[in-house]
Amino acid sequence: MKDVVLEHITKSYNKGAVRAVEDVSLEVDKGELFGLIGPDGAGKTSIFRILTTLLLADSGSAAVHGFDVVKDFRAIRSRVGYMPGRFSLYQDLTVEENLSFFATVFNTSIQENYDLIKDIYEHIEPFKKRRAGKLSGGMKQKLALCCALIHRPEVLFLDEPTTGVDAVSRKEFWGMLRRLKEQGITILVSTPYMDEATLCERIALIQNGRIMSVETPDNIIASYPHALYAIRSENMNALLHDLRRAGEVASSHSFGDHHHITFRAGGEEAVQQNLLQRLREAGHRELSLQPIRPTIEDCFIQQMPA
C-alpha cells in the first residue's frame, strides 16, 4: 500500500511569480524511510506543508494514508505527525507540559504510547521540568520528535530535522528514525545534507521545485553515467582553474580536499597521463588522481540542469 501519493502537484507563490513546486509526482510505500534531498529553496517545505494539509496546492492531487489532502484533511490531521523545520513548540511550557498537551489534544496520554517514544524521551527526561525554550538545539529536536510521535502517527513528516544540529546528535537522530521505521511508521524526511541521503531507503532528488529522480541511494549512485576521479594537488584553487580549461575534462567540482572530475572521452589511461603531465608542467606538485565511487552529491550535481 502506498502511504503517501503526490500526483502532478504544482504550487506557486506571489501570484505565480515564484514557482515553488512544479509538477511533482511521488509515491512512498507504507513503512518506508523516504528522503527528500535538495538544497534550500528547492520546494521541500512546500511539499511537506501540502501533505500535512497546511497549504493548498494550485493543481494536482495528493493523498496521505489513503486520505485526500483537501477532502479528508481532518482524517489526515489525526493520523500524521509533523515536525516543522523551525522549533514550533511552546517555549514557555516545560518539556513535560508540551508533551502532555500534544498527547491530550490527540485524545491520548503519554503513558499510552510511551513505548514508542521511550528511546527518545529518555534523553530528555532528566530535563522534563525545564522550559522548552531553555533546551539545547539537540534536545529541542528530540522533544519535537516526541511531540510528533506521541499519538502514534501512521505517517511522520520531518522537515529538515537535522539542520543546525551537531554531528553527534545528527547520527543519533538517524538511529532513532531507523528504530521508528521498524515500528512500521512511514517516515518522510527532508534534508539539505547529501551525506544523509544514503541513510534513507529511497530518496527523491529535488531542485527548483522539480524532482530529478526517485530511487534507492545505491541505484542512484549506480546510475551515475561516467567514471569519476578524485584529483588533488598542492594548490587546489589553481588546479580547479586549470582543470576547467582542460579540453578533455567534462566536469570538475570542488569536494572538500579533492576535486571530482569526469573525462569526456571516457578517461582512458593515456588521457589521464596526458592531463597529469600537462598539470605538472603547469607547476602543480604532489598531484594524485584516483578513480572513486560517486556520492549522492556527485549524482545531484550531474542531474542538475545546466
Added chain:
Amino acid sequence: MRTLRFLLQKEFLQIFRNKIILRIIVVLPVMQLLILPLAADYEIKNIRISIVDHDRSAYSRQLINNIVASGYFSINDYSAAFEQSFEEFQKDHSDLILEIPARFEADIANQKGSEVLIALNAINGVKASVGSTYLSRIIGAFNADIRFRDLPQPRYPAVAAIEVVPQFWYNPLMKYRVFMVPGILVMLVTAMASFMCALNIVKEKEGGTIEQINVTPIRKYHFILAKLIPFWVIGMFVFTLGLLGVARLVYGIVPVGSLLTLYAFLAVYLVAMLGVGLIISTYSATQQQSMSLAFFFMMIFILMGGLFTPVDSMPEWAQWIARANPVAYFIEVVRLVVLKGSSFYDIRGHFLVITGMALFFNVWAVWNYRKTS
C-alpha cells in the same frame, strides 16, 4: 468540549507563568487608577502670570491681591512696561500677561469705566482658556465689589442683573475624579482584553506554534474560543478590581445603579473588544505589527471616546466616528450607571449597539481568519 478544556488549561498555564503579564493584569490597573485620575485634572492651578501695572493705585493693588488670593495664579513678575513682561512671556516663563492701564483707579472712580488687557499664551490651549476664564471671573467679581462698596448706589438698579447659580447633579461637588475614574477603568479593560488577546494569537503565529496546532485535530473554533475566553475572564476581573476595589475604596465611588446592568453590558462589550483583538491578529503576522495596529486603534478609541473631550462638542464628522467607537458607548454607560444610576431600560439603546458591534467584529474576524489560513 474536552479539547477546549485542555486548550484553556494550556492558555491559563501560559498566562500565569508569565510574570509580566500577571503584573499587567493585577498591578497595572490599580496603579493607573491611582495615578491617572489625580494627574489628569482639568482644574488648572499654578497659572504663571505677569502683571504690568501702569497705575500703581489702591484699586490695582487690590485686584492683584484678589488674583493671588484665588489660588490659581502665581505671579511670575511684576513690571512697569509691557515689553518687559512680554519678554518673560516669550521665554515661556509666564502663561498670561495682565496689563492694568494708567488712570485705572481714576477712571473707575469717575464712573468712566476702564479696560484691562489680558494676553494669553495659547500654545497650551486648555491652560490659556481656563486661565482667561478664571481671570475674567476674578475681575468681574472685583468690579461688582468696588461698585457695591465705593461708588454711589443708584436708587434703582439700572439693569436687573441675572445671576446664575449652577447646581451639579450626579456629581454634586463637580469632582473631576468622579467623572474620570469610570472612564479610565473602561480604557484599562479595553486595552487589557482586546490587545492582549491579539498579541497572544500573533505570538502563536510568530513562534510557529500555530502550524503545530493546525496539524492536530484541534478545530479552529476551539482555538479561537480558547484564546477569547481567558481574556474575557481577565477583562471581567480587571473591571471588578477597578470598580469594587480602587474606585470604591480609594475614591469612594459607589455605583448608584445596578451592578447587574453594568456587568451585563461589560460581558457583551468584552466580546466586541475581543473581536477587535481578533481582527488585529488576523491582519498581522508579527507581534510588532499587531502592537502598532493596536496602538493606532487605542489612540482613536481614547481620543474619540469622550474620555477627555465630550463627544457632543466634536464636529459633526467626528461625532460619526465616535458613534462607531465601542469605547465611547461603554464610557457613557459606565458613567450613566455608576454616577446617575440609570437602569437597563435607560441604556437599552447602547446595549443594542454594542451587541451589534460584537456580532460585526467577530464575524469579520472569523471571516478574515478563514480567508488567511
